Amino acid sequence: MKTRLRRSNRPVTAPLVGLLLGAVVASVTVACGGSTSKQPAKTVIQDTGSDTMVNLAQAWAEAYAKVAPQVSVEVSGGGSGTGIAALENGTVDIANASRQVEPQEAAAAKKNTGKEPREFMVGYDALAVYVSKSNPMEEISLAQLATIYAEGEKVTKWSELGVKMPDGADEIILVSRQSNSGTYAYFREAVLGKGRDFKLGSRDMQGSKDVVELVSKTPGAIGYSGMGYAIPEVKQLRVASKAGETAYAPTVENTLNHTYPIARPLFMYTLGEPTGAVKTYLDWVHSDVGQDIVRASGYVPLPKPGAGQ
């Protein structure tokens, strides 16, 4: 009687505990076992930052993977501000930026990592002003752009600029970028002027492509983005530096001969002088092959120096 009771009352804990112990031992073995990979270690270059440059950086990375298969370049966007912040913390090898590093950012990098950011110009980008295809406007001046975008300016309708929009889409829909964007910072400095801020209430998109997409879907919208992001459904406005002067279109030629007023250089920053795989990559980016990719991606390559490269 007693034996039978004991057997039926035997707790379930015995097999349960055994199972738990087995699971613990198995997971510890797997975690500490380590992999015995027979592949040679790949050099990884972390390349983060400007969203304007992300397509270009990806095109470079993919082409470079064919040139140097033992090096893997990992590209991500996030905005110039994000890339530079990562450089300040020392977590990336190369930071892409569509604006220059500010003095306080360089000081922060020196404080955190002991090295100063080293600047490399890798191309140019013309900042294009996009409007919907149904918008009758063809050109705009920097002053007009400032009256639309700057804080304290009261222009909110297309009719105030003398533009008659079809279908009564009179309200100007401002499309901008978020504050971590180098494009945002460059536009603020070049168009709004030093010391001025953007008007509140603009739709702040995350990436260069998002700006153009929103403008293409919204008849009353105006937005700014890299020239390489143009799609057939939007129109690029010609920009004049002063009202009444000739307005130029955002093209490669107009950028190189400095007639287009809002063109900016594109940079890659490293901490201190680059060495090893990073240096080889940067040299390749500056070579003819790298600069051909710049042109193919819709940006402006560095002008070739006169004699001998």
Place this chain on the structure above:
Amino acid sequence: MQTRRRWEILVEAAIESLIRLCGVSAILFVFGIFFFVFREGAGFLFSGFNAREFFTSPEWYPTSQSHVRYGVLALIAGTASVTALAMAIAVPFGVGAAIFVSEFCGPRWKEALKITIELLAAIPSVVWGFIGLTVMNPLIMWGFGVPIGLTVLNGGVVLALMSVPIIVSIGEDAIRAVPDSYREAALALGVTRWQLVYRVLLPAAKNGLLAAVLLGVGRAAGETMAVLMATGHAVKIPTSVMDSVRTLTATIAAELGEAPVHSEHYQVLFIIGILLFSITFVVNLTADLVVRGIKRR
């Protein structure tokens, strides 16, 4: 009498303490998170932080070169408006669906309906944001004739669709938990089915339904990716449902990556985190007190 072996006693004690640890750890994690968030933002909070500007100014310029301003009034208005609209849409739909599934539905349809509604909950929030951006945007522009479709309405509808499964699941459980004796008694008195629901079941399931609604509010207020993409991300106090807004959560998500660690901007973003934490805490506390008030009556 059966004696216990020693190892059984030890194992029993070990498992009990493990379970107790799991229970206590929930409290520990909550306090730990609050402490971590508070510590990151505390530096700026106690030196140079202008609380009046923070809460009453709609101007959010954290990266200005000339005049840095940290005013979150527009962001609070954004979160409040989108959450309020989402709840205004989700609560009638959710509670109605819960009543339908538990009371009026045939048994075959019940399972299918529950599974489909739970499928709605399984959709990732970034996919909802994408739907808001590409599907609802042109729909709203076409349907209402407005210049842009990334608005409070868009965000509210998307959030409502995300909160409905939570409200339905928990609400349906609450209604089903009402004892059958209530139903039988009411039917014996000759009520119609709708009178049964409205007069007997809903008052009896009040606590559970309130809990369901509050969980829905929590989901809506804390949602980040969907509102980042669907509301237009504009710093503006909305004057109609056709205005673009920005929420507190989307601001943190968009700007934390670029704010240099321990800078003022970084700390202000953590202070916004503390604000969000406090809002959810107050909502839950109010709910708990209301539920207790209902119980006492």
